[in-house]
Amino acid sequence: MGFILVQFLTGLASASSLFLVAAGLTVIFGVTRVVNFAHGSLYMLGAYLGWTILSALPRDPAWFALGVVLTGAGVAAIGMTIETTLLRRIYKAPELLQLLATFGVVLIVQDVVLKVWGPDDLTLPRPRWMRAFVTIADQRVPVYDLLTIAIGPLMLLGLWLLFTRTRWGTLVRAATQDREMVAALGVDQRRLFTAVFALGAGLAGIGGALALPDGSANGQMDLTVITDAFVVVVVGGLGSLPGAFLASLTIALLQAFGIVLFPKITLVLVFIVMAVVLVLRPNGLLGRPLAAARGDANTPALVRAAVPALRWLGAAVLLLAALAPLFAGPFALSVLTEMAIAMLFAASLHAMMGPGGMVSFGHAAWFGLGAYGAAFAVKGLALSMPAALIIAPAGAALAALLFGGFVVRLSGVYLAMLTLAFAQIVWAIMFQAVSVTGGDNGILGVWPAAWATDPRTYYWLTLAICTAGVLLLRRILYAPFGYALRAARDSETRAAAIGLNAAWLRLAALVMAGAAAGLAGGLTAFAKGSVFPGYVSIGRSVDALLMVLLGGVQSMAGPVAGALVYTGLFDILLMVTDLWRLVLGLSIVALVLIFPQGIAGTVHRLWLRGREA
Amino acid sequence: MTVLAVAGLVKSFGGVQAVNGVSFSVAAGEMLALIGPNGAGKSTCFNMLNGQIKPDSGRIALNGRNIAGLSPNRVWRLGVGRTFQIAATFASMTVRENVQVALLAHRRHIWRFWRPAAAWFVPEADALLTQVGMRDQAERAASVLAYGDLKRLELAIALANAPRLLLMDEPTAGMAPAERTALMQLTRSLASRQGLAVLFTEHDMDVVFGVATRIVVLNRGELIAEGDGPTIRADPRVRAVYLGSGVTSGGHRC
Ligand SMILES: Nc1ncnc2c1ncn2[C@@H]1O[C@H](COP(=O)(O)OP(=O)(O)OP(=O)(O)O)[C@@H](O)[C@H]1O
Ligand SMILES: [Mg+2]
Numbered sequence: 001m002g003f004i005l006v007q008f009l010t011g012l013a014s015a016s017s018l019f020l021v022a023a024g025l026t027v028i029f030g031v032t033r034v035v036n037f038a039h040g041s042l043y044m045l046g047a048y049l050g051w052t053i054l055s056a057l058p059r060d061p062a063w064f065a066l067g068v069v070l071t072g073a074g075v076a077a078i079g080m081t082i083e084t085t086l087l088r089r090i091y092k093a094p095e096l097l098q099l100l101a102t103f104g105v106v107l108i109v110q111d112v113v114l115k116v117w118g119p120d121d122l123t124l125p126r127p128r129w130m131r132a133f134v135t136i137a138d139q140r141v142p143v144y145d146l147l148t149i150a151i152g153p154l155m156l157l158g159l160w161l162l163f164t165r166t167r168w169g170t171l172v173r174a175a176t177q178d179r180e181m182v183a184a185l186g187v188d189q190r191r192l193f194t195a196v197f198a199l200g201a202g203l204a205g206i207g208g209a210l211a212l213p214d215g216s217a218n219g220q221m222d223l224t225v226i227t228d229a230f231v232v233v234v235v236g237g238l239g240s241l242p243g244a245f246l247a248s249l250t251i252a253l254l255q256a257f258g259i260v261l262f263p264k265i266t267l268v269l270v271f272i273v274m275a276v277v278l279v280l281r282p283n284g285l286l287g288r289p290l291a292a293a294r295g296d297a298n299t300p301a302l303v304r305a306a307v308p309a310l311r312w313l314g315a316a317v318l319l320l321a322a323l324a325p326l327f328a329g330p331f332a333l334s335v336l337t338e339m340a341i342a343m344l345f346a347a348s349l350h351a352m353m354g355p356g357g358m359v360s361f362g363h364a365a366w367f368g369l370g371a372y373g374a375a376f377a378v379k380g381l382a383l384s385m386p387a388a389l390i391i392a393p394a395g396a397a398l399a400a401l402l403f404g405g406f407v408v409r410l411s412g413v414y415l416a417m418l419t420l421a422f423a424q425i426v427w428a429i430m431f432q433a434v435s436v437t438g439g440d441n442g443i444l445g446v447w448p449a450a451w452a453t454d455p456r457t458y459y460w461l462t463l464a465i466c467t468a469g470v471l472l473l474r475r476i477l478y479a480p481f482g483y484a485l486r487a488a489r490d491s492e493t494r495a496a497a498i499g500l501n502a503a504w505l506r507l508a509a510l511v512m513a514g515a516a517a518g519l520a521g522g523l524t525a526f527a528k529g530s531v532f533p534g535y536v537s538i539g540r541s542v543d544a545l546l547m548v549l550l551g552g553v554q555s556m557a558g559p560v561a562g563a564l565v566y567t568g569l570f571d572i573l574l575m576v577t578d579l580w581r582l583v584l585g586l587s588i589v590a591l592v593l594i595f596p597q598g599i600a601g602t603v604h605r606l607w608l609r610g611r612e613a
Numbered sequence: 614m615t616v617l618a619v620a621g622l623v624k625s626f627g628g629v630q631a632v633n634g635v636s637f638s639v640a641a642g643e644m645l646a647l648i649g650p651n652g653a654g655k656s657t658c659f660n661m662l663n664g665q666i667k668p669d670s671g672r673i674a675l676n677g678r679n680i681a682g683l684s685p686n687r688v689w690r691l692g693v694g695r696t697f698q699i700a701a702t703f704a705s706m707t708v709r710e711n712v713q714v715a716l717l718a719h720r721r722h723i724w725r726f727w728r729p730a731a732a733w734f735v736p737e738a739d740a741l742l743t744q745v746g747m748r749d750q751a752e753r754a755a756s757v758l759a760y761g762d763l764k765r766l767e768l769a770i771a772l773a774n775a776p777r778l779l780l781m782d783e784p785t786a787g788m789a790p791a792e793r794t795a796l797m798q799l800t801r802s803l804a805s806r807q808g809l810a811v812l813f814t815e816h817d818m819d820v821v822f823g824v825a826t827r828i829v830v831l832n833r834g835e836l837i838a839e840g841d842g843p844t845i846r847a848d849p850r851v852r853a854v855y856l857g858s859g860v861t862s863g864g865h866r867c
Contacts, residue, residue, distance in 0.1 A: 300705035302754035476726045480714075483730040484723045487703045487714050494701035497663060497694075498715045498770065499686040500723065 002139040009136075011256030012249075013145040016152030019248040020207030021225055022232035023159060023241060024200030030176035030239030031196045034087060034098045035413055038105035040226030042201045046075045046208025047217035048113055051122045054212065059127035072206040079201020083194050086589060091193070093596045096359065100549040101592040103542065106222060107585030114219060115579070121216040130213050144213055151210065155203070156245050163241070172196060176239055223538060227420070231270055234417040235277045237287020246285055268428040271421035275406070278418050282410050300490055301554050303355075305478065310557060310603075321463055325456035337459045337527050339567045341520050344466040346547035346559035346566075347473050348516035354553040355477050356509040357489030358407070361416045362423025363517060363544045366396040368536030370518025371525040372430060375443040385449035389465075389522050396518025399426075400511045408506040420541070427536040442532035446525045462523050469516055474556045476512065485509050517544075550591065552602070614641045616778050616810035617662070622671035624657055631657040633834035635671075639778070641808040644801055646821045648814065649831035650854060655814040656698055658831070659782045662812070663695045664688040675778065689718075694771030695780035698814075700763040704756040708747055708766055711755050712738040715773035741769040745799065760787035765796065772803070779804075781813035785820060793817055797824040822846075830854070 025039045050071040057063040082105060090098055133140040163169035171192060175182040183189050208217075232251060236243025251270055258269040265272070283289055306314070324336055349363045373395035377388035403422050410418055430437045437443065452458045476482055488495040488502035495502055525531045534540070543566070551562025569587070573580035595602040618638040624631050632654040639645045647655050660666045662673060664685040673681040680688055703711050716734040717723055742748045745765040750758070755766060764784055771779060781800070785793035797813075801824045804811045815821050821828060822842045830838040830851050838848045845851055 299756055302707065302756065303705045475729075478729045478731070479727055480717045480722050480725045480730045480733065483706070483710065483714050484718065486705055490703040490705050491701045493665070493697065494703065494770070496665070496685040497689060497697075497701070498773070499689040499718045501686055505723075 002137045005137050006139045006141065007256045007260060008253070009141055009145055009149065011253040012152070013148040013252075014255065015248040015252035016148045016150075016155075017207055017211055018228060018232055018252055019152045019245055020155060020210070021204050021229040022236070022244040022248055023155065024203035024207075025229050026233045026236065026239055026241060026244045027159075027172070027203075028197055028200040029233065031172055031179075032087070032091065032193050033095070033179070034091070034102070035095070036200075037099060037102040037226060038082065038109065039200070039204055039229060040222035040224070041106050041109035042075055042079055042204040043208040043225045043229075044113060044217070044219075044222040045078060045109060046071055046205030047212055047221060048117045048122065048208075049074050049205065050209025050212055051117075051124060051217045054124055054209070059129075061129055068206055068209045071209040072202040075205025075208070076198040076202030079204075080194055080198040082201075083197040086593075087197065088190065088193070089593060090596070093592075096353075096549055096553060097592055097596055099359075100546070101589060103546060103549075104585045104588030104592065106226075107581040107588065109585075110219065110222065111579050111582035111585070115582075117217070119219065121218040123216045124212045126213055148210065152245070152248070156241065159241055168195070227424075227538065228270070230417060230420070231274050234414060235274050235284055237284030238413060240284070240286040240288075243284055243286030264432060265428070268425045271424040271428075275418060275421045275425075278410060278414055278421075279406050282414060284414070300486075303486065303554065306555065306557055314557070314560075318467060322460070325459055330455060333455050333459055334527070335567070335571050337455075337462050338524075338571075339564055340459075340463045340466040341523050341527065342543075342547060342563040342567045343560050344469045344523075345517055345520040345544055346551070346563035347470045347556070348513045348520065349544045350548045350551075350553060350556070350559035351473050351477060351516070352509055352513040353548055354558070355482055355486045355489065356506055356513070357411075358419075358506060358510070359412075359416045359545075360419040360541070361538075361545070362419035362421070362541050363513075364536050364538070364540035365419070365423035365426045366400060366514040366517035367521040367524070367540060367544075368423075368426055368430065368531075368533075369396045369399050369514075370521030371531045371535045372437065372443070372521075373518065374522035374525040375446045375531045378446055379443055385452065385526060388526075389519065392522025392525075393515040393519040396521070397511050397515035400514025401507070404507045404510040404514075407510060408503045420538070423536060423538070423541055427533055430533040430536055437533075440533065442530050444530045446531060447529050448526045452526075458527065462527065465519065465523065469519060470556075470560060473512070473516060477556065481505070481508070546588070550588070615639070616641050616676060617812065618672075618674040619658075619662070620672045620674075622658065622661060622673070623669045624654075624661060624666065625669060630834045632661070632668075632831075635831065635834070635836045637829045637836065637839065639810040639812050641777070641810050642805050643826045644804055644811045644813065644824055646813055646815060646825035646828045647831060648816075648818075648821055648828060652833075653831040654834040655831060656782055659695065659780050659812075659814070662688075662780055663693055689774060692774060692777040693780065694774055694776035694778070696764065696767040696771050696782060696784055698782040698786065700760065700767050702755045702763060702766055702770065704754075706755055707751065708753055708755055708758070709735070709738050709742065709751040711766060712741050712769050712773055715770045716741075719774040741772055742766075744772070744803070745769045745796075761785075761789065761792050761796075764788065768796070768800070777808075777810060779809055779811045781811065783814055783816065785815065785817060790817070790819070793820050794823060800824070 021039065021043050025036060028034065028036050050068065053070055054064065054067040057067045086101055086105070090101055130144050132143040134143060134146070163173055171182060171187055175192060232244055232247045235251065236247035251273060254269060254273060255266065259266045262269070277285065321336065325333060328336065345367060349360060352358045352360055370392035374388040374392040377383040377391045378385065407415055407418055431439055447453065448458050452461055484500050485505045488500055488505050492502055521535060524535070547562040547566045548559045549562070550566055551558035551560065569584065573583055577583060615638050620636045622632055622635045635658060637645070647658065649655055661668045664683050664687065667682045671681060672679055675691055675693065680691060703714065706714065710731065713730060713734055716737055717730065722733065739748055739751060742751055745768050747762060747765050747769060750762060755763070758766065764787065768784065785796055788796065797820050800811060803809055825842065827841055828845045829836055830845060832854045837854065838845055838851045
């Protein structure tokens with residue numbers, strides 16, 4: 001009995017911290033419609049800044065409270081800076097570009113934190129009042145937990161009062177429902193957005209500071225927290241505060257009891273919950289269907305085959321790539337192999353995201369399934385490398401077919417989050433099924449067939465397969481199927497009225513993309529000689545997203561250019577500076593501000609300038 | 614020959630009775646105008662006819678077969694084309710490609726993965742574009758068209774499955790008056806030449822009285838009058854609904 005109570009209270013305490021982060025994220029999304037990937041970074045800044053402030057203050061409860069509030073204000077100010085210098089300039093840009101920009105901020109903050117606070121985890125010494133216990137039902141419950149528990153509902157109450165009892169709050173709610181209408185009322189939208197962003201950032205900062213006594217400030221917390229916060233926001237329904245509160249409670253309690261009842265699946269329990277909720281309620285628990293994004297920026301641009309000059313450029317690059325082993329050293333050769341694979345991986349995501357209109361936050365799932373599929377084939381089934389390279393895409397495609405039925409019913413951020421949930425489930429399986437997958441140690445000794453052991457041979461093989469894969473995807477996207485897919489994305493109503501079944505088309509696109517990503521994974525397994533759970537990590541999904549967004553989603557050249565630039569930039573940066581994240585993040589932000597159409601889109605536009613009547 | 618026969622069609626949204634027991638029919642070669650003030654339930658009728666929403670009750674017979682409740686793509690396969698009140702076309706494609714996709718769907722060539730879509734049905738697409746006067750804009754992006762041209766493109770798309778029944782929800786909204794009459798005269802000649810049954814809504818009364826073979830009037834979901842131009846003009850209930858808004862003088866209200 002007492003034990004259940006303790007788990008229950010622990011659950012409530014973590015629900016409060018979850019809610020603090022998720023509340024800010026959901027309010028920001030509701031008003032600005034920006035999916036703020038940098039929200040976890042604001043939380044991390046709250047933890048680090050809170051550590052600095054709280055370490056300097058006396059250890060009484062009152063000073064602690066003041067320190068937390070100061071931290072919140074500090075992070076709110078940082079949020080305000082990010083909003084006014086970056087986001088404000090891109091509210092009218094396509095949604096995907098806003099996403100890319102917030103990724104850039106994540107990278108920048110990671111390196112800034114590393115530079116300012118160093119690589120070590122920072123903990124706060126707990127003064128006596130924090131270590132106090134009260135005894136409830138014969139169980140000792142930390143006083144700090146009780147405080148945390150109280151903060152969640154109090155914060156909800158405070159926000160509720162703010163949004164219902166003040167003029168400002170009413171405006172924010174009106175803006176959540178209809179941005180254009182508020183603008184028409186003559187409200188200064190810029191100030192409203194800035195204030196909302198600062199509020200959300202401040203809440204994240206307070207959340208980060210409050211989490212210090214029970215944990216530490218560390219460099220991984222941004223991605224962990226953003227994942228949890230996204231899950232909460234999506235389960236609750238985008239833009240809904242009560243939804244976020246309900247979802248925080250549900251998820252935190254499930255986790256508290258799940259850790260006892262099903263220790264094996266705790267890592268994925270949250271994602272399973274999210275998947276179930278999204279399958280049953282496509283707009284989350286309390287969410288309403290979102291009005292489709294309005295405005296010219298989201299009108300898809302005309303898709304045309306590449307102009308001859310670009311084709312010649314492509315052919316020249318390919319020729320150069322084919323001749324590279326004659327003069328490149330072993331390191332360069334391994335980078336080139338990686339680039340060829342990245343090209344196929346990015347092209348597969350592009351097929352889903354561009355013509356398919358389905359943004360995926362979990363594309364690594366298919367890549368990882370392909371890599372593990374190939375590894376099983378050679379290590380477990382003792383098959384040859386060519387057979388393994390057939391199993392890799394086939395296995396990933398099969399998984400995509402099974403899972404796709406759920407995905408294609410959703411849209412937008414909800415769809416993206418379901419793909420993330422699936423990727424996390426796959427990751428957890430690879431991580432926890434140690435007897436089959438080797439867990440964290442992965443599967444080693446996945447070497448190419450004897451005839452392909454020479455790195456040059458393997459490189460040529462990879463280059464040939466990946467180029468063929470990309471060209472095949474391109475061919476399909478320009479065939480009737482690709483047009484029908486694009487038609488369903490451009491106008492679902494019109495597509496249905498001419499007899500197109502969007503769900504089937506999208507499912508087929510997902511299977512196709514899954515197969516191509518699986519093939520890329522299989523090739524990587526043999527290139528590296530091993531597979532690890534890291535192949536299915538969020539980081540790898542983000543890599544793919546960055547490649548596609550950098551290149552631009554409008555044309556097939558986009559993902560190819562994006563993959564080459566991203567991989568190349570990454571490897572060069574890694575060699576010349578230890579601040580590669582900062583440089584990459586700044587480059588991304590600069591690219592977004594200068595080339596809002598992506599690399600390929602911008603080149604294409606410059607080319608067309610003056611040619612279109 | 615009756616192509617479409619609607620009987621006792623009902624649809625409510627929450628408390629709003631959008632369409633309440635509407636019955637009418639359209640014969641081959643006929644142009645039936647469905648008119649009524651804003652919010653009368655015209656678009657809701659259209660959406661039920663092409664399967665976009667399911668009626669609460671009522672029968673929709675297409676060539677004698679009940680199609681009420683079928684999905685939009687089934688309805689299209691049975692030979693119903695439609696245009697939308699807010700034009701819906703494929704923005705990432707050219708004008709010709711828009712029509713080609715509709716033709717590919719009609720001929721069931723969608724699940725093909727090799728031969729480029731641009732190579733399919735070019736003469737057929739161009740013939741449809743010529744019919745609506747859009748042939749010279751075939752290479753332009755659909756997203757840059759003027760609104761009137763977009764409506765004509767929609768008509769070409771709606772004709773791609775050689776429909777028996779054409780549904781046009783405010784086909785001329787956003788066009789100049791001269792263009793309106795031209796487009797509807799064109800539709801009328803198509804209808805009589807190909808034996809097409811056309812059902813359209815329209816706020817411009819000049820257009821309505823100029824081209825409609827027959828007119829039905831809807832008000833708050835109920836059918837209040839039916840007949841030819843002079844009958845409708847003389848109907849006291851119609852005059853009451855349109856009081857002061859000039860049922861006889863034309864002009865677009867929105
Ligand atoms: N999806 C919906 N949900 C709720 N109410 C709806 C919905 N669609 C239509 N309505 C309501 O049903 C009624 C009829 O609307 P409908 O769009 O059919 O009118 P209409 O005759 O086409 O008007 P207009 O001339 O403005 O196009 C209106 O009161 C409208 O508000
Ligand atoms: Mg209407």
